[in-house]
Amino acid sequence: MKLLMGPTSPFARKVAAVIHELQLADRIEQRIVTTTPLKSDPGVVAANPLGKIPSLIREDGCTLYDSRVICRYLDSLVGGTLYPKARQWETLTLEATGDAIMDAGVSMIYELRMRPDDKQWDGWMDAQWAKITAAMDALEGRWMSHLAGPLDIGQISVACALSYIEFRHGHREWRAARPQLATWLDVFCKRESMQKTRPE
Structure with a gap:
């Protein structure tokens, strides 16, 4: 899987922190992209029609976007406890x-x-x-x-x-x-x- 993220986005940091907490770092490539509301990165738009980060590209399913969706998905992968x-x-x-x-x-x-x-x-x-x-x-x-x-x-x-x-x-x-x-x-x-x- 690939996580498209920005270096200072708090939403991307939230997902990255979840990745570390769930010990998923070796399963997800974290790729830094530069995108703004006025000029979306083409690679981000190809994955997420809204052109927003973070976006999680999966090999076996649709790309997930919105940090809440991504975090819940990651937690489900490992039977986590972040959503008690x-x-x-x-x-x-x-x-x-x-x-x-x-x-x-x-x-x-x-x-x-x-x-x-x-x-x-x-x-x-x-x-x-x-x-x-x-x-x-x-x-x-x-x-x-x-x-x-x-x-x-x-x-x-x-x-x-x-x-x-x-x-x-x-x-x-x-x-x-x-x-x-x-x-x-x-x-x-x-x-x-x-x-x-x-x-x-």
């Missing part, structure tokens, strides 16, 4: 929360990098950051016990999301108001899967 039935709705909601933080964070970068300076909209940036801060407040206030529990996909998604915010939006200093979440992230990022997938 005992708390599946909580886990899936936590994954969706992490993914939503990624969506908003990436959208802010696109606004800065894809639009000319005179067309950038501060209101859009503020709205996306408001979504991120509301999600982080919810994590701090309601999700710490789950984050501290057995490893699941929700934790991986949230860790990749928060790490991306620090990587791209670190000047906004989210940590001071959320000390439990900040401490949790520091500990979680010591995992080998997070160390090996850290963007340069």
Whole structure:
């Protein structure tokens, strides 16, 4: 199998972290591609009509895309435990929360990098950051016990999301108001899967 991914995409990092956690690195070639919303890589478009990464090219089936689909498929290959039935709705909601933080964070970068300076909209940036801060407040206030529990996909998604915010939006200093979440992230990022997938 081949995973088409970008070096700084938080969604691709999420899949790469799952690959390491499930010990699938020797079965999946991870191929770095360069693609943007305005200019999709032809190889990515050939695999995924939306031209998005990550995309997982399989030899015995259709290409899978969207990190949630890919991660669930990979977990199923090895009978993994990243989607525990005992708390599946909580886990899936936590994954969706992490993914939503990624969506908003990436959208802010696109606004800065894809639009000319005179067309950038501060209101859009503020709205996306408001979504991120509301999600982080919810994590701090309601999700710490789950984050501290057995490893699941929700934790991986949230860790990749928060790490991306620090990587791209670190000047906004989210940590001071959320000390439990900040401490949790520091500990979680010591995992080998997070160390090996850290963007340069």
